[in-house]
Amino acid sequence: MSKNVLIRTFGCQMNVYDSQVAAGLLEKAGYQVFFEGDNSGEEENLEKNNSGKADIVLMNTCSVRDHAENRVWGRLGMLGIEKKKNPDLIIGLMGCMVEEHREKLFKRFPQLDLMIGTRNIKELPQLIRQIQEKRQQVSRIKQDGVSIEYSEFTKRESGFHAWLPIMTGCDKVCTFCIVPKTRGHEVSMSARDVCSEAKRLVEDGVKWITLLGQNVNSYDGGHVSFPQLLGQLCEIDGLERLSFTTSHPQDATEELFQSIARNPKIGRRLHLPLQSGSDKILKRMKRLHTYGEYKTRIERLRELVPDISITTDIIVGFSGESDEDYQATKRALEEIRFDGAFIYKYSVRPGTPASNLPDDVSQTIKAHRNNELLKVQRQVMREKNEMLLGKTFSVFVESLNPENPKERIGRTDQDKRVYFESKEADLGSFVKVRLTDLRHETFRGEKV
Numbered sequence: 112m113s114k115n116v117l118i119r120t121f122g123c124q125m126n127v128y129d130s131q132v133a134a135g136l137l138e139k140a141g142y143q144v145f146f147e148g149d150n151s152g153e154e155e156n157l158e159k160n161n162s163g164k165a166d167i168v169l170m171n172t173c174s175v176r177d178h179a180e181n182r183v184w185g186r187l188g189m190l191g192i193e194k195k196k197n198p199d200l201i202i203g204l205m206g207c208m209v210e211e212h213r214e215k216l217f218k219r220f221p222q223l224d225l226m227i228g229t230r231n232i233k234e235l236p237q238l239i240r241q242i243q244e245k246r247q248q249v250s251r252i253k254q255d256g257v258s259i260e261y262s263e264f265t266k267r268e269s270g271f272h273a274w275l276p277i278m279t280g281c282d283k284v285c286t287f288c289i290v291p292k293t294r295g296h297e298v299s300m301s302a303r304d305v306c307s308e309a310k311r312l313v314e315d316g317v318k319w320i321t322l323l324g325q326n327v328n329s330y331d332g333g334h335v336s337f338p339q340l341l342g343q344l345c346e347i348d349g350l351e352r353l354s355f356t357t358s359h360p361q362d363a364t365e366e367l368f369q370s371i372a373r374n375p376k377i378g379r380r381l382h383l384p385l386q387s388g389s390d391k392i393l394k395r396m397k398r399l400h401t402y403g404e405y406k407t408r409i410e411r412l413r414e415l416v417p418d419i420s421i422t423t424d425i426i427v428g429f430s431g432e433s434d435e436d437y438q439a440t441k442r443a444l445e446e447i448r449f450d451g452a453f454i455y456k457y458s459v460r461p462g463t464p465a466s467n468l469p470d471d472v473s474q475t476i477k478a479h480r481n482n483e484l485l486k487v488q489r490q491v492m493r494e495k496n497e498m499l500l501g502k503t504f505s506v507f508v509e510s511l512n513p514e515n516p517k518e519r520i521g522r523t524d525q526d527k528r529v530y531f532e533s534k535e536a537d538l539g540s541f542v543k544v545r546l547t548d549l550r551h552e553t554f555r556g557e558k559v
């Protein structure tokens with residue numbers, strides 16, 4: 112029987128979690144699983160090198176941007192060539208591209224053996240067995256129900272940190288976004304299930320949990336709101352840090368801010384996508400708030416939690432974005448001074464409401480705006496990070512530096528990465544570190 116499985120994950124942390132569940136289930140069924148890359152970069156060389164070792168290649172896919180889809184199409188082409196040399200190779204797709212394109216991909220890519228939906232991951236070992244026995248294309252794509260599988264066999268990358276999905280889907284209708292189509296309506300896990308899974312993780316040695324959902328703020332777990340859920344989780348003994356992603360500005364409420372302010376266990380970082388600083392574009396995107404409303408919420412949060420780090424997403428070149436609209440976004444970055452920003456060029460996603468709007472900003476202008484905003488943001492971050500030098504932070508120690516075993520790698524409450532030397536192991540604990548140096552966006556520090 113084929114034994115080696117390579118899993119490549121594209122896209123968001125929800126996919127990272129699903130890949131970990133898939134890997135755990137496959138290992139339990141006797142396969143050896145290895146992950147490829149860290150889903151963050153352009154690792155085409157890695158992609159070319161690793162498939163050769165695998166009997167089964169699974170790609171957990173993302174539909175949010177065309178770039179992520181293009182990489183999967185390209186990889187499928189390469190795997191098709193490999194399969195001609197090795198007809199026993201099994202190629203499978205998981206994730207949002209499966210939900211979006213469904214079985215029609217079998218025709219376009221005859222080399223594809225398996226399509227498995229986000230709600231069917233539990234069936235993965237059995238479906239692979241079926242392919243091995245019958246050598247036929249197999250798909251399983253359930254359309255309803257919860258797409259979260261809590262599993263004690265999840266193959267986590269860290270013994271101390273765990274992802275914990277609490278809801279999936281989205282009932283917002285942002286016109287550029289494919290998520291409501293691929294992940295469906297919002298479905299929340301019950302607060303009881305979330306808390307008991309969190310307790311199980313803590314008993315297993317986890318100290319830091321990151322809650323996941325397309326819009327965690329609209330969590331509705333049987334009359335328990337998201338801030339109430341945070342309160343319940345903070346009461347778990349042994350859980351030392353709690354963070355969450357992602358939030359929609361409309362649901363980032365006073366109650367949530369108060370909850371962060373009250374609970375020191377909640378990480379001091381909020382990722383709150385702004386997307387544009389122009390009210391005209393926000394309206395065209397159906398973001399349900401104005402720039403002024405967004406800014407007022409940030410000011411209130413900073414008043415209640417002065418050490419909060421706020422990061423965001425920005426799209427440049429959305430349909431109808433004039434130079435004036437773009438300048439408003441640039442001004443927003445300068446005014447709000449985010450601690451980090453993911454800045455993307457708009458790409459039309461077929462099937463979204465915005466796909467009916469003209470894609471009327473040229474690639475050249477999109478690239479220019481993107482580069483200019485990246486420059487503005489880098490400058491803001493440099494200035495803000497330099498102000499942290501000399502200060503002492505509580506740092507959660509995640510790992511040893513593989514390139515220098517004397518060094519530890521950790522994260523502050525604001526999610527800033529820090530390298531520092533230590534004689535103790537320190538792994539999985541919090542230590543005090545004074546920040547002494549800054550290289551790009553990573554700090555060096557001294558344990559105090």
Ligand code: SF4
Nearest residue numbers: 281283285288290325
């Ligand atoms: S809030 Fe908007 S951008 Fe976020 S997942 Fe929902 S539809 Fe997409």
